[in-house]
Amino acid sequence: MASIELDRVSKLYANGAYGVRDVNLQIEDGEFVIFLGPSGCGKSTTLRMIAGLESISSGDLRIGGRSVNGVAPRDRNVAVVFQSYALYPHMSVWHNMAFGLKMRGVPLAEIDTKVAKAADMLGLNHLLQRKPGALSGGQRQRVALGRAIVREPEAFLLDEPLSNLDAQLRAEMRLELVKLHRRLGRTIVHVTHDQVEAMTMGDRICIMKDGRMIQSGRPLDVYANPADTFVARFLATPPMNLVPAHLEHEGEALVVSIDAATRITVPRQHYLPYVHKAGGPITVGIRAEDIYETQQRPEWQKITVKVVAIEALGAENVLIGLLGRDKPIEIQARLGRHFFAPVDSMVDLYVDVEPMHLFDAETGKAVARPPLPVGR
Amino acid sequence: MRKFGLHFGLILACVVVLLPPLWALRTSFVPESMSYSTEILPAFTLDNYTGLFEKNRFGTFYVNSLIVALGSVILALPFAACTGYAFARFRTGGRFARFAVLATQMLPPVALVLPAFAILRGAGLTNSLPGLILVYSALNLPFLTWILMGFFEGVPADMEGAAMTDGATAWGAFWRIVIPVSLPGLAAAGVLGFILSWNEFLFALVLSGPQTATIPVSLAALQTSNGVQIAKVSAGVVLAILPLVIASRFIQRFIIQGLTFGGVK
Structure with missing residues (x-):
């Protein structure tokens, strides 16, 4: 033993x-x-x-x-x-x-x-x-x-x-x-x-x-x-995108407000675990592979990003872009190898919001919610 | 042109450095009466060498020097290895201890010679080779410790870690791994210690007697009331230099080996 x-x-x-x-x-x-x-x-x-x-x-x-x-x-x-x-x-x-x-x-x-x-x-x-x-x-x-x-x-x-x-x-x-x-x-x-x-x-x-x-x-x-x-x-390349935002009520839903134009609705099943953070600052975490160039499911939500660079890795293209208008935050997205957009252009991307994480803006700890099933 | 200047300068430096020993070599083969001549080789003789051994008991002093130099190195090296290892690996005594060891080398030898004499007299070891060996070991210890500390610092600590998880004790790791890996360093330190003891004059003059004198003392004795027997002195110098020239060849090899050995990554 x-x-x-x-x-x-x-x-x-x-x-x-x-x-x-x-x-x-x-x-x-x-x-x-x-x-x-x-x-x-x-x-x-x-x-x-x-x-x-x-x-x-x-x-x-x-x-x-x-x-x-x-x-x-x-x-x-x-x-x-x-x-x-x-x-x-x-x-x-x-x-x-x-x-x-x-x-x-x-x-x-x-x-x-x-x-x-x-x-x-x-x-x-x-x-x-x-x-x-x-x-x-x-x-x-x-x-x-x-x-x-x-x-x-x-x-x-x-x-x-x-x-x-x-x-x-x-x-x-x-x-x-x-x-x-x-x-x-x-x-x-x-x-x-x-x-x-x-x-x-x-x-x-x-x-x-x-x-x-x-x-x-x-x-x-x-x-x-x-x-x-x-x-x-630490556990990903590119690392998870962390964007400072505000968690707000919007009707019966929760919305992550990055700025006036960039708002992401929290999936209904995460409403209860996250609701106690509503009305305060939050850090939203979106993995680079959860951002897509086309909307493949109706619940995916649109964000608009200004292209800073595109790194062509062969099997995929990594887009580095700025999200948000007031205080732009650099984010990275793993997109298909055929994706292309000129530098400084604005592109619409789509976020799969189900695996999206919310972290406490001060401590950085994940806001507890039922664990995401692996291999879904 | 720049290259020519560099070579010229280096040749000049070599001439300046090599001229005295080369002139001593030349004088050692010239009869005493012609030794101050400015001719390159006015006559050739081996009398100076044979005279040294037959009349001046140079053989005895040569053996004395060998015994004392080798003995002091053999005695000092194990202590220096253990001390140097403790400093290098365990930081024993911190910076202060390291500096204290180095500081002992800064004392003028003349300040130590009388206390050394008093200690040896108390122990009945004046005019004896063991007495000289003890004193030279003590004199060489800080220097050898310092050199070996540098070598041990170059031995990756992981190697000892590997040996200890492989089943060795801390002492076993030192003995079976660190010492063999540091052999070039030990050899270099040993040769340097040998040279220091071989050349030492002051302590040998005060602490040795007619039977136990070393080469530097015996050569000084050739400076008699009848004048300096310069041809014989030169022959003695040539013989004295010989082991050092051989040792230098070794030390050069070992130091280079020592510097390039540890890097198994």
Whole structure:
């Protein structure tokens, strides 16, 4: 059993600053969990605390139900794959992979078998005698993984292992890691700042900011129901459009008023959860993919945008435009690859309002409403 | 034209730097009576070298120098490695401790020589090679610590993290990973420490005796009441320089290796 539990775990530095603050998390045995957040949010520190490479200032950390706060890294039976790979440059690939087993006094014949098996799994057989300096980035990454696999640890802790690879190799390794997780069935904690990795690899993502865990859940659930404006923007490319507005009554409906000419009616089913915010400022969140160039459903609502630029990405065109007349706000929309409009022209676009979010204008927290079903 | 000027300047600088040792080399092969001649090679003899070993016991002093220089490095290096690692990785003592270590190097040697003499006399170690080894180790320690600290700072901490999660203790990670990875740095520090001890004169003059003198002291002794035996001194200088020239070749290689080694990313 390699469940990992963090119970109000904090990291307080000597200068009084918190690296990690009151993190509560229960990672189930065999789960693939992603820690996602910008640089300096405390995700790597949390991982290092789980590994035992960073002391815990307060709170309790349990691996397999056993409190490990004061347990040395070598006695936690976890393996870490570092961003820099941290291969031992003076040892061959074979010795790098065998090091952990040697340290544990495993007989040489058994080491040989295990290293050969792991090397086979990762396609490293022909590289076993090479030193890390003679390997490519992708090969080093595989050796680092092999070094972790060969020990058969209870949990793998991966600290941005893909960030030094080029885009193509990164995509390949993403898939490899997912396959590896399926094959080994071990608990994996993967730290990344890449939202594509977060969305595609894990069973669950935990989003961190300023040392705190803001939200955790299944990737698509978090994507569909962000807890606040930070999550809303961080978990998408282009980020969610956040537009300051006013929530008003209009007859029996609620209307988001961006300015006199730009008014979006809130869907009827969201009336009740949002009505208590009526009459005050609000931040409206619209994802770039919820804006279309044509009206395909009657309930979609029209907005008029001034074109600033169009980024043609091949499969789609991203329109960057200004919404609103009084205080124009820059928004982005993912449109079809055939869409075109001249710069500075005014274009009518259509917003699918059902997935639209409202956030508190001051705190940025999402105004609670029934969660949006995923995969509708 | 600019390139010519640059080369001319560099050649001139080389001549200025190389002329004294080259002239010493020339004088070492010239009979004593002609040693002050301005001719390039008025006559050739090996008498100065043979005389040094036969009449001036240069062999003994040479061995003394080797023992003292090697001994002090072997003694100081493990301490310097541990101290340098503690400074580099654990920030032990903070900035103050780092500066304090460096500050000891700023004291004029003459201020330390009498206390060193008093300590060695108390321990009965004056006029002995172990005494000199101890003193040189102490003198080299801050310098070696400082050099090794720089090397250890270049070793990624993740490497030790990997070793510790792989099953090593903190000491094991240091011994099995950091030390092997830092071998070029240790070699460079060792060679520099050797050179410092090999060339040291003041402490050797005060703390050694007729049996335990080192090369610099023995060469100074050639300055007699009958005048300076400049040809013999030159032969002694050539022999004294020889290990350093060889060591410099090594240190150059190791320092370059040391600088380019760690970058396995």
